[in-house]
Amino acid sequence: MAGRSLKQIFSREEYFLPVATNPINLGQKTDLARKPKAKKNFLSHKWTLFVVLFVALISGGLGAGLAFVLSSRPFQQRQLSADEAAVFNRNADSMTSAIAGVPTLTRPVNILVLGTIMLTSDLPDAQSKPKGKYLAEVDNNLNGMSDAMLLIRFDPATQKVAVLSIPRDSRVNIQGVGTTKINFANYAGGASLSAQTVSQVLGDIPIDRYIRFNVNGFGKLVDALGGIDIYVPKKLKYQDDSQHLYINLNAGQQKLNGSKAIQYMRYRHDDLGDIGRVQRQQAFFRAFIDQKLKPESITKFSEILGIIKDNIDTNLSVEEVLALASYTSKIDRKSIQMHMAPGRFSNPGEFDNLSYWILDNRLLAKLMSQNFGVMKSADASTDNSSQSLRVAIQDSMSQPEGTKKATTLLSKAGYAQVFAASDRWTKPIAKTQIIAQNGDRASAEKLRDALGIGEVLVESTGDIESDITVRVGKDWLQANNIPLKPVKATSSNQR
Structure with missing residues (x-):
């Protein structure tokens, strides 16, 4: 120095x-x-x-x-x-x-x-x-x-x-x-x-x-x-x-x-x-x-x-x-x-x-x-049961009924910690995303099976408080016969 x-x-x-x-x-x-x-x-x-x-x-x-x-x-x-x-x-x-x-x-x-x-x-x-x-x-x-x-x-x-x-x-x-x-x-x-x-x-x-x-x-x-x-x-x-x-x-x-x-x-x-x-x-x-x-x-x-x-x-x-x-x-x-x-x-x-x-x-x-192929430590085991996973539901469609439906379905499937994401996703998406926030693809795929819809992504772009974030898309509303409301993505000239 x-x-x-x-x-x-x-x-x-x-x-x-x-x-x-x-x-x-x-x-x-x-x-x-x-x-x-x-x-x-x-x-x-x-x-x-x-x-x-x-x-x-x-x-x-x-x-x-x-x-x-x-x-x-x-x-x-x-x-x-x-x-x-x-x-x-x-x-x-x-x-x-x-x-x-x-x-x-x-x-x-x-x-x-x-x-x-x-x-x-x-x-x-x-x-x-x-x-x-x-x-x-x-x-x-x-x-x-x-x-x-x-x-x-x-x-x-x-x-x-x-x-x-x-x-x-x-x-x-x-x-x-x-x-x-x-x-x-x-x-x-x-x-x-x-x-x-x-x-x-x-x-x-x-x-x-x-x-x-x-x-x-x-x-x-x-x-x-x-x-x-x-x-x-x-x-x-x-x-x-x-x-x-x-x-x-x-x-x-x-x-x-x-x-x-x-x-x-x-x-x-x-x-x-x-x-x-x-x-x-x-x-x-x-x-x-x-x-x-x-x-x-x-x-x-x-x-x-x-x-x-x-x-x-x-x-x-x-x-x-x-x-x-x-x-x-x-x-x-x-x-x-x-x-x-x-x-x-x-x-x-x-x-x-x-x-x-x-x-x-x-x-x-x-x-x-x-x-990453690193030998697992003796204390590295964690509880990945549906009861222990924190699941955030993030709306992209400005339709509360869709997030409510997803929350209810997952709760009935045994997911005990389901909550609304702190922020909604401001860009409407066509396909629901299941984001493995903590990198656990297997748990995300299991949740997708319970939800019956969605694309699994292994990344950390979801709700920071969650283990898995469900970003609700248009396909979820259509699959559950929930009316689509007019929704517009945030424009590039918004102040």
């Missing part, structure tokens, strides 16, 4: 907002009036986009040609020391083999993805600035704190992709640093310390490779791809003059360019703080995988490749990238499962008024066992 105090490092104003960004608030008190509402124990991803794009854009004929002219690790910006490299080489078995000349995954692969932001105030030789002074972002520096942290597992045996979002405010122990927020690991020791920390937190899971990408490259990439169509469920507005961070997005279906996509991803100033942002990251990824790659994007390959090379750091080799590309090209949308590390917000006064996400180690152990 080159002579800089931690207080200087964490001086930017954003760190004192709800669910603060800084790992260590260094004696500063969180403004309790602006803190997220207290949540009881309850159980989302911007950067997964880069993984899919990265492996897809370098696949096929273009990728094969590149393999001959590029070095084995052409996107690695920093050479790892022997000790750092060892963090990623715990599994001695090769990740890939050539089948008919095409690189193919031979075993499950775990990749840590870090989305980073670096401000001029974070640089080792930075001088402290008065409050309100502009703090510029350093475009190509990947050594800042991780604004997003994901573990992605590609498993050729199950033909699935499992994604775990780790909230950046998670309270963990970082070797050589102490107990703090997990987003500080990249700043303190780069990708290797981040991987070491994540592995420890998640039950000693091996991390095979890493990918780091910064927020400015994210916006450039979205622009190069022609924007992303997405539904914004509510107006997002926030202003931070010190960072020149201005977020102003209307609600409704719209195409986000690079700047607006960054605004959508970075917004975190509501009751759920960073957890709400994780949910928006997952929604963004769903929107991306539902959107076909435009033919004109292929003509921009050189531009896109340049953006990737300028803004990425990864120890993936070309052969490994091609193997991942081959694998992901065969994956069905329903085989992509998105999870969030379960936990709760810290309570006022619990940690000297510092704001943390407190991981639920019991539920986390179960999630890792079921979806």
Whole structure:
């Protein structure tokens, strides 16, 4: 840290907002009036986009040609020391083999993805600035704190992709640093310390490779791809003059360019703080995988490749990238499962008024066992009976009769904890969704069978207080002969 105090490092104003960004608030008190509402124990991803794009854009004929002219690790910006490299080489078995000349995954692969932001105030030789002074972002520096942290597992045996979002405010122990927020690991020791920390937190899971990408490259990439169509469920507005961070997005279906996509991803100033942002990251990824790659994007390959090379750091080799590309090209949308590390917000006064996400180690152990191949701990068992599951009913059709009918049916089927979601879904949907909020697909499928309708999604975009969220759609009303009322999605010009 080159002579800089931690207080200087964490001086930017954003760190004192709800669910603060800084790992260590260094004696500063969180403004309790602006803190997220207290949540009881309850159980989302911007950067997964880069993984899919990265492996897809370098696949096929273009990728094969590149393999001959590029070095084995052409996107690695920093050479790892022997000790750092060892963090990623715990599994001695090769990740890939050539089948008919095409690189193919031979075993499950775990990749840590870090989305980073670096401000001029974070640089080792930075001088402290008065409050309100502009703090510029350093475009190509990947050594800042991780604004997003994901573990992605590609498993050729199950033909699935499992994604775990780790909230950046998670309270963990970082070797050589102490107990703090997990987003500080990249700043303190780069990708290797981040991987070491994540592995420890998640039950000693091996991390095979890493990918780091910064927020400015994210916006450039979205622009190069022609924007992303997405539904914004509510107006997002926030202003931070010190960072020149201005977020102003209307609600409704719209195409986000690079700047607006960054605004959508970075917004975190509501009751759920960073957890709400994780949910928006997952929604963004769903929107991306539902959107076909435009033919004109292929003509921009050189531009896109340049953006990737300028803004990425990864120890993936070309052969490994091609193997991942081959694998992901065969994956069905329903085989992509998105999870969030379960936990709760810290309570006022619990940690000297510092704001943390407190991981639920019991539920986390179960999630890792079921979806990431980590040996199940002895105390990881949980009660998944219908009586114990918390089921939220979320209306999308502005028809109370539909939610009432669903609540009654599930209650009669033995679900003892059925309640109305805290917010209705403001976009009418045609097909009812059964969202496995805590990652338990089996329980969600069982509930769908009881309901008799619905599409199961494994993601964390439902009601944060639930284990399963039922998002009621048009098909439910029609199946139960409930009259459809005029309903209109929130328009993009709504204020």
